[in-house]
Amino acid sequence: MSAHAPLRKIIITIDGWSSCGKSTLAKQLAGALGYIYIDSGAMYRAITLYFLRNHVDWTKLRAVEEALRNIAIEFIFNPNSGQSETFLNGENVEYVIRDMVVAEKVSEVAAIKAVRDFAVSQQQAMGKGKGIVMDGRDIGTVVFPRAELKIFMTADNAVRVERRFKELYAKNPNLTIEEIKANLEMRDYIDSHREASPLRQAEDAFVLDNSNLTMKEQLDIALRWARERIKGIVT
Ligand code: CDP
Numbered sequence: 655m656s657a658h659a660p661l662r663k664i665i666i667t668i669d670g671w672s673s674c675g676k677s678t679l680a681k682q683l684a685g686a687l688g689y690i691y692i693d694s695g696a697m698y699r700a701i702t703l704y705f706l707r708n709h710v711d712w713t714k715l716r717a718v719e720e721a722l723r724n725i726a727i728e729f730i731f732n733p734n735s736g737q738s739e740t741f742l743n744g745e746n747v748e749y750v751i752r753d754m755v756v757a758e759k760v761s762e763v764a765a766i767k768a769v770r771d772f773a774v775s776q777q778q779a780m781g782k783g784k785g786i787v788m789d790g791r792d793i794g795t796v797v798f799p800r801a802e803l804k805i806f807m808t809a810d811n812a813v814r815v816e817r818r819f820k821e822l823y824a825k826n827p828n829l830t831i832e833e834i835k836a837n838l839e840m841r842d843y844i845d846s847h848r849e850a851s852p853l854r855q856a857e858d859a860f861v862l863d864n865s866n867l868t869m870k871e872q873l874d875i876a877l878r879w880a881r882e883r884i885k886g887i888v889t
Contacts, residue, residue: 663783666788666802682876698763754822803860
């Protein structure tokens with residue numbers, strides 16, 4: 655490889671427990687490397703929002719399959735916020751999918767195999783050109799099992815609850831810390847115990863516990879791993 659050859663692009667996956675800062679790190683990494691960031695959880699949240707709004711009985715496979723045929727999810731870059739935002743059938747739902755009403759049902763919906771097949775095939779298509787950072791629960795294990803860099807994030811429970819509380823309280827001051835805690839615990843339980851691609855650490859993942867790390871420290875660690883992997887690929 656010549657000294658001036660463009661760097662090969664890689665796929666970076668970030669999996670882990672609810673609310674441990676995966677999307678923050680994924681956005682930081684994508685920004686630093688000039689990669690695309692994809693929030694796979696936003697897809698499950700958008701599907702859940704559609705099911706709730708349209709009273710889809712997701713215990714019935716026929717109803718789920720029929721509903722999925724009517725769902726189109728896109729990520730569109732907003733130059734004002736500098737972020738890509740989630741669109742459901744042409745409507746910007748980036749804000750509403752973060753609501754507690756969605757968070758209460760999303761893990762139940764995300765455990766349905768037909769829903770996962772629908773989301774995973776789209777996620778895999780988005781990674782075709784590489785140069786992507788995707789965060790979720792099964793990205794390093796199922797979506798991109800051959801990704802060049804896999805990160806598994808964790809953080810202390812109390813730290814995660816506190817972070818999510820601060821984030822959601824700004825939107826809804828009626829929320830209590832107990833509700834947030836119960837929601838995170840419930841989602842982690844369902845996500846790690848479901849039959850279809852449960853949350854688990856890929857064998858070749860690097861573990862990053864960010865309980866006591868600043869945003870800069872966590873980015874420095876992950877960037878070092880990413881640069882090693884990028885350099886390590888011989889063209
Ligand atoms: O941001 P937070 O960690 O709270 O969750 P999220 O990434 O927005 O994901 C919401 C939910 O979608 C998770 O609790 C999982 O039930 C589901 N999910 C999944 O099953 N597989 C993924 N790859 C991403 C999310």
